[in-house]
Amino acid sequence: ARPRVGYFFTGKTGFELLSEKLKEVKVRDFQSIPIVIKENDSVYDAISKMFLEDVGTLFVVDDQSLLTGVVSRKDLLRASLGNQELTSLPVHIIMTRMPNVTICRKDDYLIGAAKQLINKQIDGLPVVEDTEKGLQVIGRITKTNMTKALVEFTSNDNLQGG
Amino acid sequence: ARPRVGYFFTGKTGFELLSEKLKEVKVRDFQSIPIVIKENDSVYDAISKMFLEDVGTLFVVDDQSLLTGVVSRKDLLRASLGNQELTSLPVHIIMTRMPNVTICRKDDYLIGAAKQLINKQIDGLPVVEDTEKGLQVIGRITKTNMTKALVEFTSNDNLQGG
Numbered sequence: 596a597r598p599r600v601g602y603f604f605t606g607k608t609g610f611e612l613l614s615e616k617l618k619e620v621k622v623r624d625f626q627s628i629p630i631v632i633k634e635n636d637s638v639y640d641a642i643s644k645m646f647l648e649d650v651g652t653l654f655v656v657d658d659q660s661l662l663t664g665v666v667s668r669k670d671l672l673r674a675s676l677g678n679q680e681l682t683s684l685p686v687h688i689i690m691t692r693m694p695n696v697t698i699c700r701k702d703d704y705l706i707g708a709a710k711q712l713i714n715k716q717i718d719g720l721p722v723v724e725d726t727e728k729g730l731q732v733i734g735r736i737t738k739t740n741m742t743k744a745l746v747e748f749t750s751n752d753n754l755q756g757g
Numbered sequence: 758a759r760p761r762v763g764y765f766f767t768g769k770t771g772f773e774l775l776s777e778k779l780k781e782v783k784v785r786d787f788q789s790i791p792i793v794i795k796e797n798d799s800v801y802d803a804i805s806k807m808f809l810e811d812v813g814t815l816f817v818v819d820d821q822s823l824l825t826g827v828v829s830r831k832d833l834l835r836a837s838l839g840n841q842e843l844t845s846l847p848v849h850i851i852m853t854r855m856p857n858v859t860i861c862r863k864d865d866y867l868i869g870a871a872k873q874l875i876n877k878q879i880d881g882l883p884v885v886e887d888t889e890k891g892l893q894v895i896g897r898i899t900k901t902n903m904t905k906a907l908v909e910f911t912s913n914d915n916l917q918g919g
Binding site: 669706 | 811868910
């Protein structure tokens with residue numbers, strides 16, 4: 596009796612096992628570093644930073660580096676269409692403000708974060724850590740990370756290890 | 758001897774089996790409808806359409822509806838920062854032009870398209886069909902589709918069916 600016999604016999608439980616395994620992957624396993632901007636920085640600065648860092652979402656923080664909001668490429672595009680002077684318009688005017696920002700934590704399940712991105716129709720989430728003063732931004736998780744996860748999950752090598 | 762015995766015995770081959778199955782998923786299984794714009798339409802029209810349709814990438818076509826280029830949210834944001842009149846600037850001036858556009862076809866593997874998105878650092882690809890006159894755009898595949906695929910792949914129900 597070589598393993599190949601069991602392979603056909605328990606295919607379905609094999610699927611369940613892998614599916615369970617994928618469900619256990621955490622945000623921390625795929626998160627990227629966060630790109631932040633101060634809430635009094637201008638919309639122009641935000642756009643520049645977005646190009647410089649090549650990200651689609653910036654996290655907005657206050658003087659204590661605590662999360663106060665989020666701006667997306669879409670928010671900035673909308674602002675740039677208005678007749679406003681972008682260098683004097685502070686980013687906090689156009690940002691999505693806490694508590695309306697969808698957040699996640701590094702020990703959340705990756706699939707939970709993926710579902711949030713789909714349901715809220717957003718491109719990225721800040722990964723936060725709770726402190727006494729408020730929420731510290733420690734990472735970002737985006738549709739790019741999800742696409743990378745999809746590619747990794749279909750590579751046998753990466754699945755059988757852990 | 759219940760299946761559970763084989764479950765532990767052949768876990769690894771179960772992984773391989775599912776991984777193989779995921780690799781067989783095609784672009785057609787997850788693609789969305791394409792949003793197109795004519796190459797002589799203005800950048801302002803393109804931005805309006807992007808908001809109206811809520812997409813991150815527009816495909817640019819000629820008078821015969823053949824693919825000639827692509828514009829991303831990033832391209833439009835860059836254009837809107839310039840001192841140009843957006844209503845009189847045609848989209849073909851700022852688009853990424855064929856043959857520099859990464860394309861895919863509906864029978865390509867989804868994972869292949871995912872790798873293209875990662876490697877080329879883009880958010881979406883046009884799904885094209887070859888005709889005698891040129892490439893017809895029949896769909897789009899984006900990081901949003903990849904995120905949805907990731908969520909579906911971790912649902913047992915969707916995997917064991919086909």
